[in-house]
Amino acid sequence: MSNSEGAEGPAPGSRGAAPCCPPLTERPLTAEEAERTAAMFKALGDPVRLRLFSLVASHEGGEACVCDISDVGVSQPTVSHHLKKLREAGLLTSERRGTWVYYRVAPSVVAAMSAMLAPRS
Numbered sequence: 001m002s003n004s005e006g007a008e009g010p011a012p013g014s015r016g017a018a019p020c021c022p023p024l025t026e027r028p029l030t031a032e033e034a035e036r037t038a039a040m041f042k043a044l045g046d047p048v049r050l051r052l053f054s055l056v057a058s059h060e061g062g063e064a065c066v067c068d069i070s071d072v073g074v075s076q077p078t079v080s081h082h083l084k085k086l087r088e089a090g091l092l093t094s095e096r097r098g099t100w101v102y103y104r105v106a107p108s109v110v111a112a113m114s115a116m117l118a119p120r121s
Contacts, residue, residue: 021112025120036090037116043089048072049082053091056103063104 021033029037044050055069070079083103086092092103 021116023115023118023120025118040089040091040113043085043091046082046085048074048078049086052079052082053086053105056092057105057110063102066101066103069103 021029021037044053051072052069055072056064059068066079066083070076072079074082083092083094083101087094090106091109093106094101094103096102
């Protein structure tokens with residue numbers, strides 16, 4: 001990929017590609033951290049978005065063409081809307097290649113989400 005925002009450019013309201021916050025057991029979140037974290041979890045709180053995120057994250061090669069992940073029981077415009085919301089939440093990046101758009105889970109997202117929810121050791 002040529003850049004972290006992808007050829008599509010940053011989605012309006014995008015806050016970057018990685019979750020912002022420390023583990024929940026490390027210290028209380030600031031108001032800004034809580035807002036950003038809530039936006040991330042809100043994006044994943046929709047079953048279609050969670051499924052799309054899972055399809056991208058588990059796709060061979062770590063990226064998926066929109067043409068490979070659009071069969072989730074909703075119309076193509078709705079798939080595009082949900083993918084945009086996942087980009088705005090910083091969970092996915094995208095890159096246009098010809099007529100298709102390829103999506104990736106932002107590089108540190110899964111690790112950061114896991115660390116955020118890890119119990120105190």
